[in-house]
Amino acid sequence: MSTLIRPAHTRLLQFSDVLLLLVALVWGTSYGVAKLALAFYPVLGFLAVRFCLTFLILLPQLRGEGRKAWAPGLPLGAVMLAIFLCETYGVLLTSASNAAFLISLCVVITPFVEWLLLGRRPDSRLLPAVGLSLLGTWLLSGGVELQFNLGDGLMLLAALLRALLVCLTRRWTADSGVPALALTAVQTGVIGFGCLLLGTLLLPGGLPALPREPAFWIGSLYLVLFATLFAFFVQNWALGRSSPTRVSLLMGSEPLFGALFAVLWLSEQLSVQAWLGGLLIVTATLWTSLARR
Secondary structure: OHHHHHHHHHHHHHHHHHHHHHHHHHHHHHHHHHHHHOOOOOHHHHHHHHHHHHHHHHHHHHOHHHHHHHHHHHHHHHHHHHHHHHHHHHHHHOOHHHHHHHHOOHHHHHHHHHHHHHOOOOOOOOHHHHHHHHHHHHHHOOOOOOOOOHHHHHHHHHHHHHHHHHHHHHHHHOOOOOOHHHHHHHHHHHHHHHHHHHHHHHOOOOOOOOOOOHHHHHHHHHHHHHHHHHHHHHHHHHHOOOOHHHHHHHHOOHHHHHHHHHHHOOOOOOOHHHHHHHHHHHHHHHHHHHHHO
């Protein structure tokens, strides 16, 4: 009987790996889409539109068992709001290559945050994959030389907050029966209405009228359905079944997909060094899946 059960269990783990890689792919493409949408609307207003729409779509999930999501979802949503603000303004104040490299430090930080918060020592089988992923991202981003400024500091803080987020999500939701979609609803509500409040208070004259350009709404709809609704659900679901370190490693392939999107869709060129970095990220991802099996 045990021989019949084990393959099904293995397939479930592989399926979660595939979903996390799809999240990395979607997030890799989201930067270009978001940049297009930001040409029509301020950052805080755009984030408010994106996340408030997602919250309204998921609002029915907060009935019944979904009410359990409020307790963990509110603080987790606050952490996510801080991440998005740090990332958005960090990108504005530093180079794209620095931003990509610094946010990837989440992969390195996560094992130690997991050790601190969850009492789990870093898995020695995953540490080489962490190093490969970091080196690959460094090469992919052009082998950046950091001259630390405010933007770099914000991106580093975002990486730390990402590591904290996945560990807290695991700690507060694993085996708790909190539905993943309901948790996503609360998180996106906190981000959306938080950005709406900040935009109203901080922007001169408040937020402007919503844009009418179809490109803005097409981009926003893509980000709502895939980069937010699908991605947040998969992350919350996977963290109930896997370690934060493994989840971070698999989603750490995001810069690779971003580079491929730039080549295939935006007709940008990659150097040999960047392609080598991408190969190392793929190797780290495969290493992670093999270690899990």
